[in-house]
Amino acid sequence: MDEPALKYKNLLEILAETGGAIIAFSGGVDSTLLLHAAKEVLGDKAIAASIATPYVPQWEQGEAREFAKQIGVKHVVVNMDFPAELRMNPPEHCYTCKKILFSKLLDVAQKNGVKHILEGTNIDDLSDYRPGIKALRELEIRSPFVEADLTKQDIRELSRRFNLPTWDKPSFACLLSRMPVDAEVTDQALQQVEQAEVFLIKIGFPAVRVRHHGEVARIEVPADRLQDFMDANEIHGINNKLKEFGYRHVALDLGGYKMGSLNKK
Structure with a gap:
C-alpha cells in the first residue's frame, strides 16, 4: 500500500x-x-x-x-x-x-x-x-x-x-476574490465576472480569473497560455464578448494567474 x-x-x-x-x-x-x-x-x-x-x-x-x-x-x-x-x-x-x-x-x-x-x-x-x-x-x-x-x-x-470528476479540476475561490478589497461589491459586478469566466471556461481556459476593476476586466490565465489566449481572442472574439457583459476595457495580465492577486498587501 x-x-x-x-x-x-x-x-x-x-x-x-x-x-x-x-x-x-x-x-x-x-x-x-x-x-x-x-x-x-x-x-x-x-x-x-x-x-x-x-x-x-x-x-x-x-x-x-x-x-x-x-x-x-x-x-x-x-x-x-x-x-x-x-x-x-x-x-x-x-x-x-x-x-x-x-x-x-x-x-x-x-x-x-x-x-x-x-x-x-x-x-x-x-x-x-x-x-x-x-x-x-x-x-x-x-x-x-x-x-x-x-x-x-x-x-x-x-x-x-476513484475516477472522481474533479480530480483535475482547477481550484476555484468565491467571486469575492475577483473584487478589490474595501470596495463595494455590486450584484452587477458579480454577474459580470461570472458570465465572463463561464465564457472563458467554455472556450478552453478552465484555470482563469477575471479580476474586476470597475469598467476594466483584468484577465489572468496561466503564464504558459498567454499566446493561446491571444489566439482565442481572434477566434472567439473575447474582447467583444466581455464588452457585451458590461466591461468597457478588457486587459490580459502578462504576469499570468496569481492566487490572491487582489489581496490587500
Missing part, C-alpha cells in the same frame, strides 16, 4: 469515528473527495451541505448538486442572501464569510441531530494565506484531511484513482 492509500485508510478511520457528519460541500476537488470518503464509510449518516449565495458561481453550485445526487447522499442546500458584513469586501472577508457560512451549517447539524461538521482544508492550505481557517477553528469545525496528513497532490491522486 503506497503513501496516498495509507493516508486514505487513516482518513476512513477518522471519519468512521464520527458516527455521522455534515460535510461542507462546494463541489470542488477537496470537498468532493471528502464526501466520497464519508459516503463510503458512513453511508446514510453522511450528509452534504452547501451554501447558495450570490458570490458562489451558479455553475459550481450545479456541479455540487449533480455529484451529490449521483452518489446518493442527502444534500441540504442553504440559500443565503448577500451578507451585509461582506458588501464592502473587507480585507478579512474570508474569515467573516467562513464565520457566517459555518454558523449556518451548525444550524443544519443541529436540525439533523449530527455532532460533527467536516470540511476540506488540507495540509498545504496551512502554509498559505487562509484567514478563513481561523474561523473554522473558533467554531470547532473539523478538517479530516489535515488530521490524516493529506496534501493537495494526495487528494488529486486519490480522486483520479
Whole structure:
C-alpha cells in the first residue's frame, strides 16, 4: 500500500469515528473527495451541505448538486442572501464569510441531530494565506484531511484513482476574490465576472480569473497560455464578448494567474 492509500485508510478511520457528519460541500476537488470518503464509510449518516449565495458561481453550485445526487447522499442546500458584513469586501472577508457560512451549517447539524461538521482544508492550505481557517477553528469545525496528513497532490491522486470528476479540476475561490478589497461589491459586478469566466471556461481556459476593476476586466490565465489566449481572442472574439457583459476595457495580465492577486498587501 503506497503513501496516498495509507493516508486514505487513516482518513476512513477518522471519519468512521464520527458516527455521522455534515460535510461542507462546494463541489470542488477537496470537498468532493471528502464526501466520497464519508459516503463510503458512513453511508446514510453522511450528509452534504452547501451554501447558495450570490458570490458562489451558479455553475459550481450545479456541479455540487449533480455529484451529490449521483452518489446518493442527502444534500441540504442553504440559500443565503448577500451578507451585509461582506458588501464592502473587507480585507478579512474570508474569515467573516467562513464565520457566517459555518454558523449556518451548525444550524443544519443541529436540525439533523449530527455532532460533527467536516470540511476540506488540507495540509498545504496551512502554509498559505487562509484567514478563513481561523474561523473554522473558533467554531470547532473539523478538517479530516489535515488530521490524516493529506496534501493537495494526495487528494488529486486519490480522486483520479476513484475516477472522481474533479480530480483535475482547477481550484476555484468565491467571486469575492475577483473584487478589490474595501470596495463595494455590486450584484452587477458579480454577474459580470461570472458570465465572463463561464465564457472563458467554455472556450478552453478552465484555470482563469477575471479580476474586476470597475469598467476594466483584468484577465489572468496561466503564464504558459498567454499566446493561446491571444489566439482565442481572434477566434472567439473575447474582447467583444466581455464588452457585451458590461466591461468597457478588457486587459490580459502578462504576469499570468496569481492566487490572491487582489489581496490587500
